Amino acid sequence: MIVKLLLFAAAKEIAGAEQMEVSLDDEATIGDLKQFLADKHPSLKDLIDKSTFAVDQEYVRDEKVLYHEAEVGFIPPVSGG
Amino acid sequence: MIVKLLLFAAAKEIAGAEQMEVSLDDEATIGDLKQFLADKHPSLKDLIDKSTFAVDQEYVRDEKVLYHEAEVGFIPPVSGG
Amino acid sequence: MIEIVESAIDTAAVLADVQSETSGAALLFVGSTRRFTGELETERLDYECYNEMAIKKMKELAERAKSEFEIESVAIVHRIGTVETGEASIAIGVGSPHRKAAFEAGNWLIDTLKKEVPIWKRENWTSGQSEWVHQSQ
Amino acid sequence: MIEIVESAIDTAAVLADVQSETSGAALLFVGSTRRFTGELETERLDYECYNEMAIKKMKELAERAKSEFEIESVAIVHRIGTVETGEASIAIGVGSPHRKAAFEAGNWLIDTLKKEVPIWKRENWTSGQSEWVHQSQ
Numbered sequence: 001m002i003v004k005l006l007l008f009a010a011a012k013e014i015a016g017a018e019q020m021e022v023s024l025d026d027e028a029t030i031g032d033l034k035q036f037l038a039d040k041h042p043s044l045k046d047l048i049d050k051s052t053f054a055v056d057q058e059y060v061r062d063e064k065v066l067y068h069e070a071e072v073g074f075i076p077p078v079s080g081g
Numbered sequence: 082m083i084v085k086l087l088l089f090a091a092a093k094e095i096a097g098a099e100q101m102e103v104s105l106d107d108e109a110t111i112g113d114l115k116q117f118l119a120d121k122h123p124s125l126k127d128l129i130d131k132s133t134f135a136v137d138q139e140y141v142r143d144e145k146v147l148y149h150e151a152e153v154g155f156i157p158p159v160s161g162g
Numbered sequence: 163m164i165e166i167v168e169s170a171i172d173t174a175a176v177l178a179d180v181q182s183e184t185s186g187a188a189l190l191f192v193g194s195t196r197r198f199t200g201e202l203e204t205e206r207l208d209y210e211c212y213n214e215m216a217i218k219k220m221k222e223l224a225e226r227a228k229s230e231f232e233i234e235s236v237a238i239v240h241r242i243g244t245v246e247t248g249e250a251s252i253a254i255g256v257g258s259p260h261r262k263a264a265f266e267a268g269n270w271l272i273d274t275l276k277k278e279v280p281i282w283k284r285e286n287w288t289s290g291q292s293e294w295v296h297q298s299q
Numbered sequence: 300m301i302e303i304v305e306s307a308i309d310t311a312a313v314l315a316d317v318q319s320e321t322s323g324a325a326l327l328f329v330g331s332t333r334r335f336t337g338e339l340e341t342e343r344l345d346y347e348c349y350n351e352m353a354i355k356k357m358k359e360l361a362e363r364a365k366s367e368f369e370i371e372s373v374a375i376v377h378r379i380g381t382v383e384t385g386e387a388s389i390a391i392g393v394g395s396p397h398r399k400a401a402f403e404a405g406n407w408l409i410d411t412l413k414k415e416v417p418i419w420k421r422e423n424w425t426s427g428q429s430e431w432v433h434q435s436q
């Protein structure tokens with residue numbers, strides 16, 4: 001399956017992209033996506049460990065199973081206000 | 082001595098005056114003034130018991146000794162805001 | 163800005179008074195006349211004050227708040243005279259580098275003002291009755 | 300009123316949005332960019348957000364606040380893009396019949412917004428350096 005990953009703030013800067021299409025095995029989880037990203041972009045690893053992820057604009061845990069064309073947000077620690 | 086008594090809100094309405102000159106013995110206290118007022122205006126007695134008094138715009142206790150031409154405020158329970 | 167006014171309170175001016183380049187948090191509290199208290203309908207309020215003492219006490223409150231909380235500035239404007247339903251009778255502004263201190267100070271200021279500052283309101287009900295409010299809230 | 304805007308926040312509109320004839324207490328919190336943080340001088344902030352999710356989360360916060368505190372209305376406006384020193388980046392309004400609930404809800408809203416809403420700020424120092432702020436306050 002393919003998921004659409006949205007990147008923000010430092011994640012966007014480090015990756016040099018605000019959006020990525022990521023190919024994953026069927027039944028892959030957020031945890032699998034994080035592992036894939038850390039392997040492919042080692043410079044993102046520290047930030048991945050500090051960040052949370054969202055599916056369909058909702059915060060999720062690593063166990064969350066993804067689906068084809070899911071919108072996944074890579075959410076570095078927020079600093080609004 | 083004579084003190085200038087300022088009355089507000091319900092005290093003013095019950096007494097029918099916003100200011101009174103009150104003659105008191107030398108060394109009279111706020112407690113003496115309250116007694117004098119309650120005797121002279123029995124309809125004020127309940128309100129006197131619930132109120133506080135001020136001398137020179139400062140809250141004082143019954144023991145406070147007055148002086149000639151002191152400005153005394155008769156302060157019913159406040160309700161600003 | 164510590165004032166007693168007889169016409170509409172300029173709430174934007176109260177807020178502006180406590181905003182600064184070092185106060186990242188500005189808080190504005192506005193108290194106004196409720197139309198309904200349970201079944202009873204208020205037509206308007208009439209406020210009166212012991213002017214000289216009320217100003218003195220409001221200045222003291224501002225100084226106490228600045229010494230007890232980590233805040234930089236306080237503004238208090240109370241309206242007296244007739245205040246119609248929905249109109250503001252009190253506005254309090256607090257400026258601080260720390261938002262929690264701003265909230266604590268704002269809450270303390272309105273609570274303490276209601277207990278200590280010699281201002282009184284007369285409630286005028288739509289029924290035609292009216293009474294001085296002499297109970298602390 | 301739950302909005303993300305790209306120009307100056309109309310704080311008077313945020314306050315007006317939460318004032319009503321049944322809400323005797325209206326609270327407005329305004330957060331703005333501090334010029335100095337210790338010795339460091341900020342030139343400006345740049346905010347970005349995950350727009351759709353940020354709006355969704357802000358609406359959820361407003362509903363949670365209305366169910367957890369005795370308040371009637373909530374308004375939240377966050378500014379994104381470039382925000383100069385002294386300008387407001389966030390305004391939160393709360394309307395309630397009960398002033399204590401208004402203070403508690405306002406404090407909870409800004410605290411929780413800073414933790415949960417996907418918005419980020421980049422601090423640009425006068426030294427020319429800049430960095431994304433990724434630590435919760």
